[in-house]
Amino acid sequence: MRYRLDVVAPNVDDAVRAAGGWMFDRVMAGWDVRVMVAEGGDFRPLRIIGAEIADLETELVRGPAGTHPNALAVAAELYGRxxxxxxxxxxxxxxGGTEVxxxxxxxxxxxxxxxxxxQHRLTVAARAFKAQALTAAGIADEPGWAETFRSAALCCPIVADLVPA
Structure with a gap:
C-alpha cells in the first residue's frame, strides 16, 4: 500500500509556488501525489515534480471514492469559496487518519x-526540481529552503517532513 497526498489548488502556478518542493519530496519518498486544479493550463510544471493531475470539478462531482487520502493539502482561498x-x-x-x-x-x-x-524543509533535489517547475510555469521566483503551511496534524504527522514553524 502506498501513501497518497491529494493537493487542491486554484491553478498550477499556485500549487507549484506553494507546495512544489513538498510534493516532489513526497513523490521521492514513494507517495502518490495527485493535484486537482480549478483552472486548466499547462500541466508540465506538475509533471516535472512528479505529480499526477486531476480535474477538480470532476473529482468534486464524483465525491469520495471510499478511500481517503493519507494527506490533503488545500489552498485556503478555495476552502473559503x-x-x-x-x-x-x-x-x-x-x-482522523488524514493529515490536513x-x-x-x-x-x-x-x-x-x-x-x-x-514548515517543510526542502531537500536539495526538491529545490532543483521546484526551480525547474517554476521556470516551466513562467514564474521568476527562486525556491526558498522551506515551504510554510498550516496543518491540523501537529500531534501525529504521518511523516516527519512537516515541523512546527
Missing amino acids: DGRIREGVRQALEH TLWGDFWPSELDRSVGSV
Whole structure:
C-alpha cells in the first residue's frame, strides 16, 4: 500500500509556488501525489515534480471514492469559496487518519483552533526540481529552503517532513 497526498489548488502556478518542493519530496519518498486544479493550463510544471493531475470539478462531482487520502493539502482561498471543498476538509478532519494542510493568505476562522503553522524543509533535489517547475510555469521566483503551511496534524504527522514553524 502506498501513501497518497491529494493537493487542491486554484491553478498550477499556485500549487507549484506553494507546495512544489513538498510534493516532489513526497513523490521521492514513494507517495502518490495527485493535484486537482480549478483552472486548466499547462500541466508540465506538475509533471516535472512528479505529480499526477486531476480535474477538480470532476473529482468534486464524483465525491469520495471510499478511500481517503493519507494527506490533503488545500489552498485556503478555495476552502473559503467552495462549500464542497470545505465539506471535504471537514470530512478529512473527522476521519482522523488524514493529515490536513492548508496554505495561503486567507485563513478560515473555524479552523483557527485546530491548526498550527508548520514548515517543510526542502531537500536539495526538491529545490532543483521546484526551480525547474517554476521556470516551466513562467514564474521568476527562486525556491526558498522551506515551504510554510498550516496543518491540523501537529500531534501525529504521518511523516516527519512537516515541523512546527
